[in-house]
Amino acid sequence: MKQLMIAAVAVFAFAQVNAQEFKGGINLGLPIGDAGDAYTFNISADLSYLWDVAESFKAGAATGYSHSFLDSDFEGDAFSFIPIAAAARYSFSDDFAVGADLGYGLGISPSGNDGGFYYAPRLQYSFTESLALVAAYRGVSLDGGSFDLITLGLEFGF
Numbered sequence: 001m002k003q004l005m006i007a008a009v010a011v012f013a014f015a016q017v018n019a020q021e022f023k024g025g026i027n028l029g030l031p032i033g034d035a036g037d038a039y040t041f042n043i044s045a046d047l048s049y050l051w052d053v054a055e056s057f058k059a060g061a062a063t064g065y066s067h068s069f070l071d072s073d074f075e076g077d078a079f080s081f082i083p084i085a086a087a088a089r090y091s092f093s094d095d096f097a098v099g100a101d102l103g104y105g106l107g108i109s110p111s112g113n114d115g116g117f118y119y120a121p122r123l124q125y126s127f128t129e130s131l132a133l134v135a136a137y138r139g140v141s142l143d144g145g146s147f148d149l150i151t152l153g154l155e156f157g158f
Contacts, residue, residue, distance in 0.1 A: 047064055066082075079147060119139050
């Protein structure tokens with residue numbers, strides 16, 4: 001227990017020394033590929049916590065919630081998952097950045113959705129220090145296929 005407390009203090013001390021960012025976002029998307037056959041629309045929310053690793057590079061953790069609506073012609077439930085991922089961002093300038101989130105998409109619905117490997121490469125254009133437009137390709141590898149989305153959204157810095 002003592003070692004855990006020392007490690008926690010060290011992490012928080014390090015985080016206070018280096019610049020950090022807490023970001024949240026809301027996205028609208030379209031299911032594509034096999035997912036596009038049965039699902040019509042997606043809405044997702046993102047949260048990330050990033051640290052400066054180098055002058056133009058940030059890394060940290062990301063999570064959120066993704067919900068895809070089932071087409072009315074199909075029976076079943078919506079497809080939902082919670083990503084738990086490592087996040088990386090590289091800034092080419094003050095305005096443009098690229099990045100990726102890699103981790104696990106924890107399946108929420110429909111029943112039997114066990115989740116899988118989560119990947120989300122992204123492009124970002126910053127309007128201000130606290131507001132950016134983000135385009136992303138998001139996917140969850142599932143047994144026998146994948147569930148893929150193209151999303152566009154706004155990211156807010158806190």
